[in-house]
Amino acid sequence: xxxxxxxxxxxxxxxxxxxxxxxxxxxxxxxxxxxxxxxxxxxxxxxxxxxxxxxxxxxxxxxxxxxxxxxxxxxxxxxxxxxxxxxxxxxxxxxxxxxxxxxxxxxxxxxxxxxxxxxxxxxxxxxxxxxxxxxxxxxxxxxxxxxxxxxxxxxxxxxxxxxxxxxxxxxxxxxxxxxxxxxxxxxxxxxxxxxxxxxxxxxxxxxxxxxxxxxxxxxxxxxxxxxxxxxxxxxxxxxxxxxxxxxxxxxxxxxxxxxxxxxxxxxxxxxxxxxxxxxxxxxxxxxxxxxxxxxxxxxxxxxxxxxxxxxxxxxxxxxxxxxxxxxxxxxxxxxxxxxxxxxxxxxxxxxxxxxxxxxxxxxxxxxxxxxxxxxxxxxxxxxxxxxxxxxxxxxxxxxxxxxxxxxxxxxxxxxxxxxxxxxxxxxxxxxxxxxxxxxxxxxxxxxxxxxxxxxxxxxxxxxxxxxxxxxxxxxxxxxxxxxxxxxxxxxxxxxx
Ligand code: ADP
Numbered sequence: 001x002x003x004x005x006x007x008x009x010x011x012x013x014x015x016x017x018x019x020x021x022x023x024x025x026x027x028x029x030x031x032x033x034x035x036x037x038x039x040x041x042x043x044x045x046x047x048x049x050x051x052x053x054x055x056x057x058x059x060x061x062x063x064x065x066x067x068x069x070x071x072x073x074x075x076x077x078x079x080x081x082x083x084x085x086x087x088x089x090x091x092x093x094x095x096x097x098x099x100x101x102x103x104x105x106x107x108x109x110x111x112x113x114x115x116x117x118x119x120x121x122x123x124x125x126x127x128x129x130x131x132x133x134x135x136x137x138x139x140x141x142x143x144x145x146x147x148x149x150x151x152x153x154x155x156x157x158x159x160x161x162x163x164x165x166x167x168x169x170x171x172x173x174x175x176x177x178x179x180x181x182x183x184x185x186x187x188x189x190x191x192x193x194x195x196x197x198x199x200x201x202x203x204x205x206x207x208x209x210x211x212x213x214x215x216x217x218x219x220x221x222x223x224x225x226x227x228x229x230x231x232x233x234x235x236x237x238x239x240x241x242x243x244x245x246x247x248x249x250x251x252x253x254x255x256x257x258x259x260x261x262x263x264x265x266x267x268x269x270x271x272x273x274x275x276x277x278x279x280x281x282x283x284x285x286x287x288x289x290x291x292x293x294x295x296x297x298x299x300x301x302x303x304x305x306x307x308x309x310x311x312x313x314x315x316x317x318x319x320x321x322x323x324x325x326x327x328x329x330x331x332x333x334x335x336x337x338x339x340x341x342x343x344x345x346x347x348x349x350x351x352x353x354x355x356x357x358x359x360x361x362x363x364x365x366x367x368x369x370x371x372x373x374x375x376x377x378x379x380x381x382x383x384x385x386x387x388x389x390x391x392x393x394x395x396x397x398x399x400x401x402x403x404x405x406x407x408x409x410x411x412x413x414x415x416x417x418x419x420x421x422x423x424x425x426x427x428x429x430x431x432x433x434x435x436x437x438x439x440x441x442x443x444x445x446x447x448x449x450x451x452x453x454x455x456x457x458x459x460x461x462x463x464x465x466x467x468x469x470x471x472x473x474x475x476x477x478x479x480x481x482x483x484x485x486x487x488x489x490x491x492x493x494x495x496x
Contacts, residue, residue: 012071014071025072028083036090065077069120076120077121077124084112085113092106163185165182174255194223207251210238214248215240220237233258275326276326283323294310325453325454329436337460337461350367351367363397370408373414374489376488401478404418423475424476437452437453462485467485
């Protein structure tokens, strides 16, 4: 019953038919003709005043013509008008009008005919124009739909409250399930994403955050389990759709399956790890034999050979540093970098390093420290961080320029600053230099050997000590690198 009503409404209601460009010519013809017969019947069998019938006819026909021009466009209206005009002609013919009566009947018919045709043309044209516009909009919508469906990434679209209104096929493939349309992502996610091995709450999911914070959330990675229990890596971006007044009207999220890239990355990391392990052992023995040889040659006072050997020794040390850095990067990537923490005085360590490096460089290095800085940290790793920062200051500043190392105590933290007057780092590069394998490329400035691993390792080591590392720099004027570490107080030291 309800179904029939819907079908009838869709067939007869001109509003429901807006955008539908199938126009009927039979229906206007049949209904108008039917109305003519009904009126004839009424005029002869029921009514007793012909003037009333004539007025009623005008009202009925104008209504029918408006209806059909609105339902079936110009043609629908014109067909109804034509039938009506014929009917008027039929009346004139059958009623046997003569003289002035005939003239007035013909005049009225011509006047009404023009009115009916005019109404049909105006309303019919409006209807057809609306139909064309609506069809164009529908076409655009379906084109957009097709594009969304065919995208090689998953797309989830929600309304302003976070209710899922649309997903594409890729989403179903990535999650290996039919994603429920209409569900709210605020209360419960339709899957169980994990970050660093821990399940996340719906409020931590980028789409929810994008709606709550009214800003895009970019490139977050999660792991999910598919139905077969395999782990998948997904990368998620989300963005709210805001009006000019920053009111949310929708939100969308793009989800990519990055499992293959992750696997390739893992294989590459494994390879680097294995290769650097394999390189480390022969290199260490080489270095030992070299040191031995240097001693032997020194005994025989063979200056030329000693010079050659010194160079080989230097290059071997470089190679060792490179292999060690590679090993550290791969340990960091696989989460295998362990810390052997001990209590020590930070200034003592830094002072020793400064003294050693002073001998190897023409740069003047000043060391200023005012307070004691007891820390609980991995001595070797902190040595590594500071050496990297200090050798960078030497590497990236001209020989005559001094370097100043300052340490201070602030808010329960030990802060170390290494300030040079070298080439400096552009604002846009300052964050990036702490990323893996990042080196500033500048055609005007001489580049130095290195792989851009040092600061990345330093940042990760400091992070694992609950500290911070950062840089303040002006291009062309010099840089100041800072790192801080939590201080330990006397009580903590004694209970340790
Ligand atoms: P590497 O020095 O091996 O290239 P790092 O990770 O130690 O790698 O440094 C990354 C980049 O940061 C360097 O390539 C250099 O461009 C820039 N950088 C680091 N320290 C300084 C500094 N004191 N002055 C200018 N640029 C620096």
